[in-house]
Amino acid sequence: METQTIIQKFILDELAKGRKKTIDVDDDLLGEGIIDSLGILQLVAFIEEKFNYTVPDEDVVIENFMSVSALSHYLDQKLASKG
Amino acid sequence: MSYRYLLHAAIFENAQKIPDHPAVRFQKEELSYLQLAKASNQLANFLISRGVKRGDRVGIYMNKNLYSAVSIYGILSAGAAYVPLDPFAPIDRLSFVINDCQIQFIITNDQKMEDIKEIISKTSLQGLIGVQSTSEIDVPSYSWEQIFSFPSSSPLIQLVEQDLAYILYTSGSTGTPKGIMHTHRSGLSFAEWAVQTYQISSEDRISNHAPLHFDLSTFDFFASAIGGATTVIIPEGFTKLPASMAKWIQDEEITIWYSVPFALIQMLERGNLESRDLSGLRWILFAGEPFPTKHLRTLMKTLPWVKFSNLYGPTETNVCTYYHVAPLPEDSDEPIPIGIVCENTEDLVVDIEGRPVAEGEIGELLIRGGTVMKGYWARPDLTEKGFYRRKMFDYCEDIFYRTGDLVQKMPDGNYKFLGRKDRQIKTRGYRVELDEVEAMLLSHPTIHEAAAYPVPDVEGSNLIEAAVILIEGESISEDDIIKHLSGRLPSYAIPTKIIISDDFPRTSTGKINRRQLQERATRRINS
Numbered sequence: 169m170e171t172q173t174i175i176q177k178f179i180l181d182e183l184a185k186g187r188k189k190t191i192d193v194d195d196d197l198l199g200e201g202i203i204d205s206l207g208i209l210q211l212v213a214f215i216e217e218k219f220n221y222t223v224p225d226e227d228v229v230i231e232n233f234m235s236v237s238a239l240s241h242y243l244d245q246k247l248a249s250k251g
Numbered sequence: 252m253s254y255r256y257l258l259h260a261a262i263f264e265n266a267q268k269i270p271d272h273p274a275v276r277f278q279k280e281e282l283s284y285l286q287l288a289k290a291s292n293q294l295a296n297f298l299i300s301r302g303v304k305r306g307d308r309v310g311i312y313m314n315k316n317l318y319s320a321v322s323i324y325g326i327l328s329a330g331a332a333y334v335p336l337d338p339f340a341p342i343d344r345l346s347f348v349i350n351d352c353q354i355q356f357i358i359t360n361d362q363k364m365e366d367i368k369e370i371i372s373k374t375s376l377q378g379l380i381g382v383q384s385t386s387e388i389d390v391p392s393y394s395w396e397q398i399f400s401f402p403s404s405s406p407l408i409q410l411v412e413q414d415l416a417y418i419l420y421t422s423g424s425t426g427t428p429k430g431i432m433h434t435h436r437s438g439l440s441f442a443e444w445a446v447q448t449y450q451i452s453s454e455d456r457i458s459n460h461a462p463l464h465f466d467l468s469t470f471d472f473f474a475s476a477i478g479g480a481t482t483v484i485i486p487e488g489f490t491k492l493p494a495s496m497a498k499w500i501q502d503e504e505i506t507i508w509y510s511v512p513f514a515l516i517q518m519l520e521r522g523n524l525e526s527r528d529l530s531g532l533r534w535i536l537f538a539g540e541p542f543p544t545k546h547l548r549t550l551m552k553t554l555p556w557v558k559f560s561n562l563y564g565p566t567e568t569n570v571c572t573y574y575h576v577a578p579l580p581e582d583s584d585e586p587i588p589i590g591i592v593c594e595n596t597e598d599l600v601v602d603i604e605g606r607p608v609a610e611g612e613i614g615e616l617l618i619r620g621g622t623v624m625k626g627y628w629a630r631p632d633l634t635e636k637g638f639y640r641r642k643m644f645d646y647c648e649d650i651f652y653r654t655g656d657l658v659q660k661m662p663d664g665n666y667k668f669l670g671r672k673d674r675q676i677k678t679r680g681y682r683v684e685l686d687e688v689e690a691m692l693l694s695h696p697t698i699h700e701a702a703a704y705p706v707p708d709v710e711g712s713n714l715i716e717a718a719v720i721l722i723e724g725e726s727i728s729e730d731d732i733i734k735h736l737s738g739r740l741p742s743y744a745i746p747t748k749i750i751i752s753d754d755f756p757r758t759s760t761g762k763i764n765r766r767q768l769q770e771r772a773t774r775r776i777n778s
Binding site for chain 1: 314338339362486488490491492493494498517522754761
């Protein structure tokens with residue numbers, strides 16, 4: 169599965185908890201309350217487990233976590249440079 | 252104006268004195284005091300034209316932005332009271348609030364339209380403000396463009412300081428939200444005190460972190476306006492990301508930060524605070540729940556030039572005591588005090604029979620003074636329960652608000668907060684303070700956060716259960732935690748189960764949601 173699909177599925181199944189039926193890649197995850205601060209921690213832990221990549225605290229910022237597309241773009245870049 | 256008796260007066264004073272000074276900022280955009288005053292009058296004139304009268308309630312339902320300030324001041328200028336609606340609350344709860352205090356108009360934005368449609372079907376809302384009208388919505392909508400075509404002159408409305416200014420809904424113990432009514436007087440009494448105490452001036456840039464339905468936000472807006480300072484609203488998304496939040500304080504050159512301890516602890520752990528230039532920050536104020544001493548000590552060491560103040564008070568009294576944090580000893584995690592009573596506020600500590608206790612004895616804190624609420628909306632029964640009538644000076648009776656909090660005055664005059672009266676539970680016949688159990692859990696070096704809650708047992712009594720979050724990278728077994736507690740708590744106060752978890756459910760204001768933890772545990776036991 170593509171990074172984007174994996175992230176989208178995890179957020180919808182585990183974090184949105186029925187509050188949303190679908191999540192668009194550009195939905196404002198934090199502003200719309202789809203994810204709260206605990207959700208962020210769960211998401212970071214999930215990324216670590218699934219992609220074997222630890223997101224440094226400094227990268228857990230609005231630019232990278234505002235939407236599914238922003239997050240998958242960030243991850244794809246990091247995973248590519250990791251090789 | 253020779254003296255100030257209405258909450259919105261300050262922005263109009265500043266519109267004359269410092270017209271071009273920024274009153275409010277959001278994502279690099281700002282409104283000057285003159286712009287804010289004009290826009291607020293336009294909204295007020297619009298509301299009046301739609302039939303909104305003195306004393307009516309108008310809702311605000313959106314993620315905070317520049318229009319939040321226009322909404323607050325426009326509603327007040329129309330002589331109405333603003334009712335902030337939690338943008339993330341379930342529809343049923345919001346509909347309850349709208350019906351409960353008969354809100355006819357709400358100020359909102361396009362982001363919320365899906366929820367609004369559902370709300371309209373469950374309430375008697377008569378109009379939406381801040382959105383374009385569409386055929387999908389059965390009530391009239393008015394855009395900001397329409398509103399800004401109204402005159403910017405002050406509407407001719409006579410108000411007195413006892414008029415209602417805002418209603419904040421909090422969870423009641425039965426699960427039905429109750430509306431805490433504040434007047435211009437009760438809001439101003441607090442805001443004026445805060446301006447003096449924290450020496451707020453037009454040099455200040457004050458953070459607004461709390462949502463509008465949380466009473467911390469009244470400091471951010473009203474104390475800031477009285478001081479002629481700038482309120483800087485943090486975008487919703489940033490509040491969930493400690494690194495973005497810390498960088499925001501730096502970029503916005505915040506001078507006074509005010510939030511629940513949770514936001515500060517998050518920044519301390521994941522916000523990389525030491526690498527930021529926060530040299531402009533002069534005060535960190537916190538309220539809402541106790542700040543675990545070990546985290547506060549680390550924060551104070553990280554930002555040694557900043558002064559820290561602990562503000563205490565239930566929403567019903569605004570803030571009633573405060574404590575400017577003195578240097579914390581290294582060898583004790585004793586909780587910090589809630590301090591001394593604010594100027595123009597009277598405190599009284601009573602026992603379970605309502606008799607004043609001797610100085611230094613434990614009792615419930617009662618509060619009298621200008622900051623106390625008017626009462627609970629449409630609930631005279633609850634208002635009566637919350638107020639304690641007492642004979643004063645042998646010749647009259649006056650009202651104190653019962654905080655429900657247990658306190659003890661220490662020899663240095665500061666109050667120590669001992670927890671909620673109703674957080675005192677009985678387990679197998681013994682009285683246990685759940686806050687004390689939490690304090691002992693937190694005294695263990697590996698424990699980051701702790702919550703203790705009662706779980707009914709099959710015999711009609713309570714057992715105590717606890718949940719903890721460990722400091723990142725630490726590990727400890729349930730048995731070892733129990734060993735740690737056994738030297739510090741009587742055996743009946745030791746939790747029968749301690750769950751080590753990664754996270755806690757939280758309330759919309761960031762506090763640990765103990766009720767939900769308790770419900771989970773009860774369900775688990777019953778199943």
